[in-house]
Structure formats: structure tokens, C-alpha cells
Amino acid sequence: MTVYLDNAATTAMAPEVLEAMWPVMHHCYGNPSSSHAIGRRSRVQVEQSRRSMAAQLNCHPSNLIFTSGGTEADNLALNAAVVDLGCERIITSEAEHSAVIKTAERWSDRAPVELALVKHLPDGRVDVAHLAELLAASDKKTLVSLMHANNEVGVMIDLLEVGTLCRAHGALFHSDTVQTMCHYRFDLQALPVDFITCAGHKFHGPKGVGFLYVAPGLKITSIIAGGGQERSMRGGTENVHSIVGLAKAMELAFSDLEHHQVHIRGLKQQMVAGLRARFKDVRFNADSDQEDRLYTVLNVSFPPHPKSGMALFLLDLEGVCCSSGSACSSGATLGSHVLRTLGFHDPERVSLRFSFGRYNTEAEVDRALEAVSRVFAGAAESAA
Ligand SMILES: Cc1ncc(COP(=O)(O)O)c(C=O)c1O
Numbered sequence: 001m002t003v004y005l006d007n008a009a010t011t012a013m014a015p016e017v018l019e020a021m022w023p024v025m026h027h028c029y030g031n032p033s034s035s036h037a038i039g040r041r042s043r044v045q046v047e048q049s050r051r052s053m054a055a056q057l058n059c060h061p062s063n064l065i066f067t068s069g070g071t072e073a074d075n076l077a078l079n080a081a082v083v084d085l086g087c088e089r090i091i092t093s094e095a096e097h098s099a100v101i102k103t104a105e106r107w108s109d110r111a112p113v114e115l116a117l118v119k120h121l122p123d124g125r126v127d128v129a130h131l132a133e134l135l136a137a138s139d140k141k142t143l144v145s146l147m148h149a150n151n152e153v154g155v156m157i158d159l160l161e162v163g164t165l166c167r168a169h170g171a172l173f174h175s176d177t178v179q180t181m182c183h184y185r186f187d188l189q190a191l192p193v194d195f196i197t198c199a200g201h202k203f204h205g206p207k208g209v210g211f212l213y214v215a216p217g218l219k220i221t222s223i224i225a226g227g228g229q230e231r232s233m234r235g236g237t238e239n240v241h242s243i244v245g246l247a248k249a250m251e252l253a254f255s256d257l258e259h260h261q262v263h264i265r266g267l268k269q270q271m272v273a274g275l276r277a278r279f280k281d282v283r284f285n286a287d288s289d290q291e292d293r294l295y296t297v298l299n300v301s302f303p304p305h306p307k308s309g310m311a312l313f314l315l316d317l318e319g320v321c322c323s324s325g326s327a328c329s330s331g332a333t334l335g336s337h338v339l340r341t342l343g344f345h346d347p348e349r350v351s352l353r354f355s356f357g358r359y360n361t362e363a364e365v366d367r368a369l370e371a372v373s374r375v376f377a378g379a380a381e382s383a384a
Pocket residue numbers: 008009068069070071072074097099147149150151176178179199200208210
């Protein structure tokens with residue numbers, strides 16, 4: 001039986017989400033922009049979903065723009081900051097998801113947008129003092145884009161702290177909240193953020209749908225030329241059934257969030273304890289075993305072992321799905337850009353990310369630990 005511990009990559013859809021989507025696919029086939037009854041039926045589904053999510057996040061429904069997911073939402077935010085809101089400078093980090101860092105680099109290739117990269121502390125967290133220095137160093141209108149939680153190692157920023165700093169310097173603040181949306185609560189009236197992003201497939205919703213939150217008063221234009229959907233901020237016929245699924249996934253997540261957090265923290269602690277018991281020299285990159293890191297993600301650096309390069313493949317054969325902090329290509333370990341940026345890349349050691357979701361069980365974690373022991377057999381001695 002397969003043990004799926006790659007929930008930071010994507011999650012299984014909740015049965016309740018599928019149940020909510022099916023009748024919409026069946027009966028709400030109208031185009032939400034059509035004025036007739038069948039079209040209006042679809043419009044109702046889209047707007048009810050938007051209202052339901054806005055209520056959960058304490059924002060106005062008009063502040064949520066549906067997108068095809070996290071990548072598009074990140075692109076839309078950075079584009080809006082430069083094209084519509086006059087930002088001439090982007091402060092971000094090389095440890096961001098490629099949806100942010102590549103978009104920022106693309107803009108910096110197009111003068112006059114300047115790119116400034118914030119440093120990280122030795123434990124992987126963003127160096128907020130350096131961010132403050134960068135903000136103070138220029139009068140140019142600036143966008144700060146820093147993710148709430150890193151998808152590979154789970155280091156987090158304090159949205160209130162960073163947002164307040166940005167406000168004090170007149171900078172706009174975008175945070176990629178793809179890994180934290182629906183795993184933490186958000187009060188968007190209280191948080192000083194201008195843009196945050198969401199992808200439904202990270203919390204048991206459908207793939208290919210998400211949203212960008214845009215703070216009140218910010219006027220942005222679409223990056224997709226087309227119809228006037230989403231109040232002209234995102235062209236294209238709305239993905240009605242997926243939007244309904246997204247709203248259902250959020251409702252489910254927030255309905256038992258505290259229980260979900262306790263359950264997953266427990267599984268992660270079980271994994272940490274099991275790994276420590278089995279390997280003398282196991283390490284947790286960026287202290288991903290610590291309480292203040294993203295509770296769904298554990299990034300493990302295994303002791304040197306002859307089979308390290310094959311570990312992901314061997315675990316897959318054992319029925320354990322996780323992901324690698326490094327990519328192996330023709331025998332060459334390339335390494336993840338996050339581990340390199342944060343200083344945790346070690347060519348002698350393989351790093352694997354285990355990420356937990358609501359359907360994982362303690363028995364599955366035990367099975368994963370047994371599989372890991374078989375793959376890295378002898379590593380305990382070799383590390384001594
Ligand atoms: C932090 C982060 N941002 C953005 C994305 C991209 O989201 P999507 O797959 O919905 O485009 C991901 C997904 O892996 C992510 O983990």
C-alpha cells in the first residue's frame with residue numbers, strides 16, 4: 001500500500017469537495033457571463049463561493065480574484081505592482097518559489113525595475129534586519145515579495161511584522177501563502193498585506209484553481225488579455241466547478257483547523273522521533289523539526305550513504321511517496337535552489353522532504369520509517 005507523504009506538492013481531493021463539484025459540473029454548464037437563466041445559475045455558484053471564502057478570510061468578496069492557481073496569482077501580483085502600481089524595485093529572496101523569483105528576475109531584466117535580494121539567517125529564516133536596511137536604502141517605490149512559509153524547508157515569516165515594516169517604508173507587500181492558506185487562519189482586515197496567493201490543491205481542493213487577494217483600494221489590470229471577467233482583472237471564462245470545489249475545501253479546512261493542526265503536528269513529531277531513533281547523524285534542514293516551522297513539512301538531511309543518490313527511487317519502490325531536495329540527473333546531484341540559497345546543500349548527503357496531510361495516519365508514518373530504515377540500512381553505523 002502506498003504512503004503518500006508529498007502533501008506540499010499536492011493533496012488528494014477531499015470526498016466532500018468532489019461531491020460539491022459533481023452537481024455543478026452536471027447542472028451548471030452555463031457561462032457565468034451569459035444573462036440567461038442557465039448562465040445566471042453558474043454566476044450564482046461563482047459568487048456564492050467568493051462570498052463564502054471572503055467570510056472565512058474576513059475580507060470583502062471583491063478583493064478575491066480567481067486564478068488558475070498559485071503560479072498565476074504570484075505572477076499577477078508582481079505584474080500589478082510594476083505595471084499598475086508603479087513599483088520600480090522588488091525586494092524578494094532567492095529561496096522563493098520559482099513563480100515569484102523567476103517573475104521578479106524577468107521584471108528586473110526589463111529596466112527600470114531593480115531587484116534586491118534579502119539575506120537569510122544561518123537557520124534559514126529571512127533576515128528581517130536586512131530587509132529593513134534594504135527598505136531604508138532607496139526611495140524608489142518598492143514591492144516586497146516574501147513567502148509566508150517556504151515550501152521545501154518550512155521556514156516562516158511573521159506576516160504582521162513584515163507587513164508593518166513594509167507599511168512604515170511605504171512599500172507594497174505580497175506574500176505567497178500557497179503553503180499556509182487553510183493550514184492557518186487569516187484575518188485580512190487585521191493583516192497589513194497587499195497581496196496574498198492561494199492554490200486549492202494544497203488543501204484537498206482541486207488543481208488548477210486558486211485566487212489572488214488584492215487589498216482594498218488597489219486597482220490592477222489583467223495579465224491575460226480577453227473578456228472582462230473578474231472585474232477585468234483576470235480574463236477568461238470562470239472555472240465554475242473548480243471554484244465551487246475551492247470554496248468547499250476552504251470551508252472543510254477551517255471547520256476543523258485546530259484538530260487538523262494537532263493531528264499533523266503529531267505525525268511530524270512521530271517522524272522526527274523515529275528518524276532520531278534510527279540514525280545518529282540525521283539533520284533537519286533549516287530546523288524544520290522545530291515548532292515554529294510550517295507544521296506540514298519536514299526536510300530531512302540523511303547521513304552519507306552509498307545509496308543516497310537512489311533514495312527517492314528506492315522509497316518509491318517501497319511505496320513511499322516523498323520528494324527530494326535535490327534532483328539527480330545523469331548521476332550528478334544538482335541540488336534544490338532553496339537548499340543552496342539557505343546554505344543547507346551538502347553533496348555528501350541526500351535531503352528528502354516529507355510533507356503530511358489530513359488523510360495520513362500514524363500507521364503510515366511507521367511504514368515510512370521502516371522503509372527509510374531499509375533504504376538507508378547501515379547509515380546509523382556509518383555516521384558514527
Ligand atoms: C509556495 C508555492 N508557491 C506557488 C506554487 C505554485 O502553485 P500552483 O501549483 O497552484 O501553480 C506552489 C506549488 O508548488 C508553492 O508551493
